[in-house]
Amino acid sequence: MVTSGSSGTVSSLSDDVRTFKVLLVGWIVGGAFVVLCGAGGSPAVPLAAGQRPAARPVGDRPHVSQSHVSQPDVELLVPVLGIRPEQLRDNFDEHRGNGTRTHGAIDILASRGTPVIASVDGTIRKLFTSRAGGLTIYQFDVAENRVYYYAHLDRYADGLREGIFVPQGTVIGYVGTTGNAPPGTPHLHFAIEDLPPTKEWWKGTPVNPYPMLTTRALARP
Helix, strand or coil: CCCHHHHHHHHHHHHHHHHHHHHHHHHHHHHHHHHHHHHCCCCCCCCCCCCCCCCCCCCCCCCCCHHHCCCCCCCCECCECCCCHHHCCCCCCCEECCCCEECCCEEEECCCCCEEECCCCEEEEEEEEECCCEEEEEEEECCCCEEEEEEEEEEECCCCCCCCEECCCCEEEEEECCCCCCCCCCEEEEEEEECCCCCCCCCCEEECHHHHHHHCCECCC
């Protein structure tokens, strides 16, 4: 026979059991959450403002993931040492050759002998001397989606050769007036082109470097 006092005790025990069950479920769910978070590894730590990844040594060609083969928003370096983005002028659409063609590049004025640097990570695809461009360099980006063209060079950097990988910022040549550049106006003729699927370095589609150099560019003092 259960008394009224015993009924109060049973009710209290029932409350305790329910409370324990709630706590137990909470511990199980919380433990599962911790395990799932741990399985994903440590969280990525963002780079500080202005911080850039460490440069790779020459010849160390990185693996390219097929899911990251195009980097249209990659940060470029202004390819002439000491020139800042605000010093550039957009002459991509200017007419040349008595109006028979458009420029398709930008000219970066600098003193003769100023170092020319690789605007992006990539491979030196072709060293070429032409009547118009003079001493030139064709560089493919890592993904081989674009070719970067440096022309009117005074000379190449020592040791530069076709097929080597150069990290962004590597000195690859020096500003000059070779080709059809005015003798008294040393400058770098800098062009960017989208490569065709067949990857011929001379068959690209011109892309205006100016917006990329003035909105996402970095400058080396």
